[in-house]
Amino acid sequence: MKKKMVSVLLCMTMLGTLLTGCGSTSTSDAASDEKTSETAEATEGAEASGDATTLTITFPDSGDTGENGYMYNWITSTYDAWEKKDEVTLDIQPVVANDSDYFTKVQTEMQDASTSPDLFFEDTFQLNTDVAAGYVSDITSDLSSWDGWNTEFIEALKEGTKGSDGNTYAVPVSTDVRGLWYNKDVFEQAGLGRDWQPESWQDILDACEAIKTNCEDDVVPIWFACSNTEAEATSMNTFEMLLYGTGETLVDESTGVWNVSGQGITDALTFIQTCKENGYIGTLSEVFDASDWEYANKYMSTGKLGMYLNGSWGYADYLSTGSYPMEGYTDDTLSDALGFAQMPTQNGGGYVTMSGGWSWAIANNSDNHDLAFEFLTELMKSENYITYLVGSGNLSTKLGMDSFDEYSSKLYVNEATAMSETAFFRPHNENYSKVSSYIYEMVDTIVRNDTAVDSALSDFQTSVKTAVGEENTK
DSSP: HHHOEEEEOOOOBBTTTTTTTGGGHHHHHHHHHHHHHHHHHHHHHHHSSSOOOEEEEEOOTTTTTTGHHEEEEEEEHHHHHHHTTEEEEEEEEEOOHHHHHHHHHHHHHSSSSTTTSSSSEEEEEHHHHHHHOOOOOOOOHHHHHHHHHHHBGGGGGGGGGGGTOOBBBBEEEOBBOOOEEEEEEHHHTTTSSSHHHHHHHHHHHHHHHHHHEHSSSEEEEEEEEOOOHHHHHIIIIIIIIHGGGOOOEEEETEEEEOOOHHHHHHHHHHHHHHHHHOSSSOOOOTTTTTTTTHHHHHHHHTOEEEEEEEEGGGGGGGGGTSSSSOOOOOOOOHHEEEEEEOOTTTTTTTTEEEBBBBBEEEEEOOSSSHHHHHHHHHHHHHHHHHHHHHHHHOOOTTTTTTSSSSHHHHHHHHHHHHHHEEEEEOOOTHHHHHHHHHHHHHHHHHHHHHHHHHHHHHHHHHHHHHOGGGGGOO
């Protein structure tokens, strides 16, 4: 039997002290260097003992959990049951860093074949930037012969791992959705009942008015991200949830032409403006606070907020282990207090959600593309994948995972899964991050400064045209 080795790089030096999670003292650097040296020696020893192929796997470990983390456990337990474990050496390299620093580190490594991982964890938000830079391998042909891809994955979620060319560059591992969390006690007080599902934007505005009219003055009807401090949350969780509900999108994926003048943009901004002008949102000092979600969560948990446009992860804040346990309720009765409604399209006839999540991708500079893809398919086998789902608490990208009690028993999983089947994703375009910054600035000025919709939209149009070229806008 060939020697097997699983090595872990818990802390890696990158661009000086960029990865602050690794520590900046000489002791930490020395420990990191020592660990790297030990890994190199172990790898050399394994290779000397046979002809095992080394497969390098990288993922973020912001909590510095190391061998105790669910990602590490997922990878190693999959490896232990793999029929090729005697032929392959795993070099597991968790990166202790926040998401931004993780992206930077992995991008730096992928530029050089000698440092590039084979398989790496990729945020779908970052994927198209890395595809455009040439870091990520096209796996479209690999997927065509993988039965699991064709039969087990939620079809709508496959869109999140496509490039602007329509090809697929990653396999989705987790997803999230956005909807309207609502406090059932508040809704009952407002005369709206405890089970609520709006069918249009007008239903939401009507609910806001009912709450404002029938509840105490300190009850806020609705909360949503609307500031430049909330940045991407303002763009994705609020503006794009509205825009995509009008039937419009931000960009024509087939041509790369950005939408800067559609009626849907005006309508989305007008909805936000209406909520501000009618006093349906929190005070400006609260909604523009850098941690405005803390106000939202506090108010929701104490019966002072009607609804909150937020992600599927939101309920965790109201559990007994969360930062804002729901007053008067236990974890077992949380669903009696908190509802999760789908976001309706503008004029009815359907629902909309924006989704994101993480994925597995193969580096272009990998020397082991086929082997990396094969191990990826092993990781995504249901009996292995469940380890990740339970550990992370994320939503599944695969069908049938509700056959596992530890997954199906999660709160709100059925509601969130239903939303994911009609999900939209942020544009598969390398310019998205630029355009997003103009979106949240546009929303911010409407709410903060009472800037007219037409004026804010004009500034947005000018900024986008400058960034992507006027010929790429309409």
